[in-house]
Amino acid sequence: MKLTFLGTGTSTGVPTLACQCRVCTSSDWRDKRTRPSMLVRFDGRALVIDTTPDFRAQALRESMDRLDAVLFTHSHADHILGLDDVRVFYFRQQKPIPIYADPQCMNHIQRTFKYIFDGNYPYGGVARLEPHLIDGPFDVEGLKINPVPVMHGNLPILGFRINQVAYLTDVSEIPESSYPLLQDLEVLILDTLRTRPHPTHLTVEQALSVMERLKVRKGFCTHIAHDLGHEETNARLPPHVRLAYDGLQLDF
């Protein structure tokens, strides 16, 4: 299994439009962050977690040539608005693409992309998607996926654990009941917005304390705002925790 960070930025992306701050104007390519998403390649298959407004550019950058499923964490704009672009994979593969989400998220996606799901779009050229509601562990082409409930402010959303890796984006709190699902992780990819507190995201300090409690071997920060420069932030993190960057790959 190979994991690729398609995007590691917060909802605005970094650089942020019209911002002239140190990080937004940085020449370090690792300070350029598209919206947060993961690509999981396994056994000649590929799934993505979320389809961001940057999905098309991310898929081109990573030379994606197939897509077997989409998993959604939640329905905020920065996680779903690229969904229309999966249609090209449907045209190539001529098979509906399964999408997985919890009921609330699926409902929101089906309202946002009504023309895709109505089945009577008169202009053609839309994907056929096959909605699956998540209500526990499931598998995609033989790969076992364990949903991990987390809180994003007052919104319950999902993270995903696949084997020894967990991806928890957009989290402000991990409920006690989810900690048992996160034992013996080799890698934890975790929301780390910035240093200042935020109502719906973890700070650097909070993310480090989650990683500490879970005793993860390796931690990667994602959903990163323009407050955190890549190099300067890595310099103050413990050696087993790093800021992720767009295009970073992990092999398992």
Ligand SMILES: [Zn+2]
């Ligand atoms: Zn987000």
Ligand SMILES: [Zn+2]
């Ligand atoms: Zn900025």
Ligand SMILES: [Zn+2]
């Ligand atoms: Zn969100």
